[in-house]
Amino acid sequence: MKKVILMSNLPKKINYIKWFFIIAFLGIGIYLLVFNFFQAKYIYSNSYNKRLRIQNTDIVRGDILDRNDTVLASSKVKNGNSNRVYEFGRHFSHIIGYHSQQLGSTGIEALYDKELTSSHIVNIIKSKINNEPIKGNTVKLTLDKTIQVYASELLGSKKGSLVALNPKTGEVLALVSKPDFNPSKINANWNSLIENENSPLLNRAIDGLYPPGSIFKIITTSAALYGNYKDLVIDCTGSVNINGYEMKDSNNKGHGTINLDKAFTLSCNSYFVNLGLKLGSENMYNEAVKFKFNKKLSSYVLSKTSNFNKKDDEKSLAQQSIGQGDVLITPIHAASIAAIIANDGVLMPPYTLSEIIDMNGNSVKISKSIKGERIIDSDKAKVIKDMMSNVVKSGTGKRAKLSGIDVAGKTGTAENPHGKPHSWFIGFAPAEDPQIAIAVIIENGGSGGSNAAPIAGKVIKKALANMRKK
Numbered sequence: 001m002k003k004v005i006l007m008s009n010l011p012k013k014i015n016y017i018k019w020f021f022i023i024a025f026l027g028i029g030i031y032l033l034v035f036n037f038f039q040a041k042y043i044y045s046n047s048y049n050k051r052l053r054i055q056n057t058d059i060v061r062g063d064i065l066d067r068n069d070t071v072l073a074s075s076k077v078k079n080g081n082s083n084r085v086y087e088f089g090r091h092f093s094h095i096i097g098y099h100s101q102q103l104g105s106t107g108i109e110a111l112y113d114k115e116l117t118s119s120h121i122v123n124i125i126k127s128k129i130n131n132e133p134i135k136g137n138t139v140k141l142t143l144d145k146t147i148q149v150y151a152s153e154l155l156g157s158k159k160g161s162l163v164a165l166n167p168k169t170g171e172v173l174a175l176v177s178k179p180d181f182n183p184s185k186i187n188a189n190w191n192s193l194i195e196n197e198n199s200p201l202l203n204r205a206i207d208g209l210y211p212p213g214s215i216f217k218i219i220t221t222s223a224a225l226y227g228n229y230k231d232l233v234i235d236c237t238g239s240v241n242i243n244g245y246e247m248k249d250s251n252n253k254g255h256g257t258i259n260l261d262k263a264f265t266l267s268c269n270s271y272f273v274n275l276g277l278k279l280g281s282e283n284m285y286n287e288a289v290k291f292k293f294n295k296k297l298s299s300y301v302l303s304k305t306s307n308f309n310k311k312d313d314e315k316s317l318a319q320q321s322i323g324q325g326d327v328l329i330t331p332i333h334a335a336s337i338a339a340i341i342a343n344d345g346v347l348m349p350p351y352t353l354s355e356i357i358d359m360n361g362n363s364v365k366i367s368k369s370i371k372g373e374r375i376i377d378s379d380k381a382k383v384i385k386d387m388m389s390n391v392v393k394s395g396t397g398k399r400a401k402l403s404g405i406d407v408a409g410k411t412g413t414a415e416n417p418h419g420k421p422h423s424w425f426i427g428f429a430p431a432e433d434p435q436i437a438i439a440v441i442i443e444n445g446g447s448g449g450s451n452a453a454p455i456a457g458k459v460i461k462k463a464l465a466n467m468r469k470k
Contacts, residue, residue, distance in 0.1 A: 062116040062136035064096055064108060066145040067171075067354060072096055073109070077133060084109075088145065090180040091152040094203040095143065095172075095352070098183035103190060107203070108352065111302070112139045115356050115364075123359050135359040142171035142354050142367075147463045152176045154455050159443040160422075161204040161331040162455070164463060167339035167428055167437040170348030170370055172301070173463065175332070177204040206303035209328040210441060213414025214267045214396075214448070215424050216323025218337060218384060221264060223279050223287035225380045232278065233259050236270040242318045247273055250413070264387040265395035267411060269322050276321020277314060284320060285310040288327075290375060291340070292347070297333050300351035300370070306333045324415055335439035338426040341388065342408070342434035345381035346372040389431045396449040397425065400457035406431040407460060411448035420444040425452035429460045436463045 060082055064073040073096055075082045084099050086092065097107020105113055116136045123134065151162045155178045164174040179200040181193055193201055202208065224230060238254035240247045249255070249269045255262070263271035276284055288308035289295065297303055306329040311317055319325030332350060340347045349370055356365040388408035391397040396411040409427025416422055423445030428437040438456050445451040 059117050059119055059134045059136050061099065062359075063138045064116075065138060065140045066143045066148075067141065067173075068145065069140070070145045072141070072143075072145065084184070086183045088149060089182055089184065091149045091176075092143075093180045093183050094177040094205065095148075095175045096183070098186040100186050102187055106201075108139065108141065112353070112356075115139055120358055120364075137359070137364055138357040139353065140355040140357060141352050142166075142173065143175070143352065144173045144463070144466065146466050147459065148174040148176065150462045151455075151459050152178075152180070154458060155442075158445065159198060159204075160441045160445065161208060161439075162441075162459065163205050163332045163335040163439045164459060165335050165339050165350055165437045166348075167342035167434050168348065170298070170300075170339075170350050170372075171354075172332075172350050172352045173436065174459070175205045175352075177202070177208070204441075205331045206301065207330070208441075209304055209307065209330060210422055210424075210443075211325075211414040211416055212323035212327055212329040212334065213412035213422065213424055214269075214272075214323060215334060215337070215410050215412035215426050216320075216327060216329075217264060217267065217272050218341065218388075218410055218426075219287050219291050220272050220276055220279070220284070220321050221260065221384055221387065222291070222376055222380060223283050224260060224275055225383060226287070226376075227279050227283055229275060229278060230260055230383075232271075232275060233257060234271055234274050236263075236268055238270065240270045240273045240318070242273070242277075242315050245315050245318075247318060247322075261387060261390070264410075265390045267391075267396045272322050273318045276317055279321075281310055281312050281317050284317065291337060292333065292375075293327075293329075297330075297336060298349035298351065300349055300353070301332065303332050304330050306330055323412065331439045331441050334424070334426050334441070335437055338409075338428050338439060339434075339437035340375050341381050341384050342428035342437050343372070343381075344378040345374055345376040347375050348372045385431060388427060392427065392453075397427070397453050399449055400425060400427060400453040400460070402429070402457055402461050405429050405461070405464065407457060408434075409453065409456065411453055413446065413448045416444075420446055423451040424448045425456040427456060427460075429464065435467060436460055 061075045063071055071087055072092055074085050076085050097109040099105045099109040119134050151174045162176040179198050181200045236255040236258050238249050238252045255268050258271055293306045293308035308327050316325050320327050353367050358364050392400050392407045392409050397409040400407050400409050407429040408431040412424030414422040423442040425448050426439045428434040440452040440456045442451050
């Protein structure tokens with residue numbers, strides 16, 4: 001009898017084993033697909049990947065150019081040795097990165113290592129026959145050397161970042177992180193760089209996470225427009241008490257009876273705290289996610305993910321409504337939020353690659369037009385755009401004002417637990433036909449209107465003048 005029972009269980013056990021191997025096989029297959037399509041580029045471009053340190057001695061590493069064909073990085077061969085030369089040194093140190101036989105590669109050097117060290121088989125054969133060096137492909141970027149260098153010089157010794165985008169296309173025009181480093185001397189300076197408490201190797205533009213402060217009020221305002229709170233009016237006394245926790249306005253100054261338009265222009269904390277509490281955690285969380293918090297910003301730029309946690313207690317919600325608490329954002333995301341409003345509510349994902357060109361000048365790859373994603377309706381974007389124009393005309397962003405150019409923007413003074421507040425400004429210009437969107441953050445810089453706004457205004461002016469020349 002026992003034998004019969006055991007025999008009858010055998011097919012069931014075989015079935016379990018069969019399904020175990022089927023599921024395991026499918027799991028491995030899915031992982032390989034995910035790795036190859038979504039993670040391979042990241043792993044390949046990671047500076048810890050030792051494969052990047054194995055130089056192909058047959059191919060001289062290709063050039064890196066800006067959008068106007070200015071050489072940013074090239075290889076010089078002397079006595080059979082190839083050295084990487086960075087024409088503008090520190091100004092591009094984070095976005096271009098470095099290439100080192102000992103340390104690997106970072107930035108564009110890492111992201112497009114395969115392209116820079118590849119050449120068409122025909123070119124390789126011709127070079128072998130003619131006994132000429134084989135040159136890797138050239139990588140042409142969307143960056144503008146003039147804007148990048150100017151922005152880098154303006155930030156100077158300040159800690160922080162500046163990101164400038166074309167809001168209509170997503171092209172990254174400038175991406176600066178401070179403090180910077182000399183990529184040509186990366187091997188000699190390595191120990192001092194990694195021991196430096198100011199983290200000069202950190203690309204703050206894409207990997208720095210900061211409290212957004214009042215620039216987040218753009219998102220709270222968008223939630224208000226969708227939640228029919230545009231006509232909300234409060235009496236601002238200069239502070240709000242949330243269950244024993246006092247949240248103050250700048251200089252404890254009360255604004256009296258105030259509506260959304262005026263509150264946005266003057267960056268009234270009391271108004272936006274009240275607004276956030278009325279909207280509730282669900283609406284605030286959904287709006288933040290809509291604006292790409294907790295999501296990948298772009299498939300073309302590897303950046304950290306900005307953070308917004310769903311909180312139900314009133315104190316946390318009040319803080320989040322004005323971009324404080326545990327809300328964190330990267331500078332490139334902040335620039336993209338400005339670009340969304342500039343581009344009538346549509347996000348064009350940021351990207352840096354313009355073209356791959358072979359050693360004979362033939363195009364190997366051209367960046368195709370990138371599809372935009374609608375974030376908010378155009379009428380809502382228009383309302384916020386007008387509010388941002390008023391911020392610069394008569395509000396907290398007056399120091400970004402330019403003669404003859406309508407600049408739209410939003411300031412932020414973000415409290416942080418490690419010292420003085422961070423100084424923020426995000427905006428775009430000309431407001432009626434935006435050509436540039438920008439984000440500036442100065443760590444521990446104090447007031448956004450006093451410190452970040454003037455830098456943004458100068459870069460916008462320089463960029464627009466540079467565009468008119470072409």
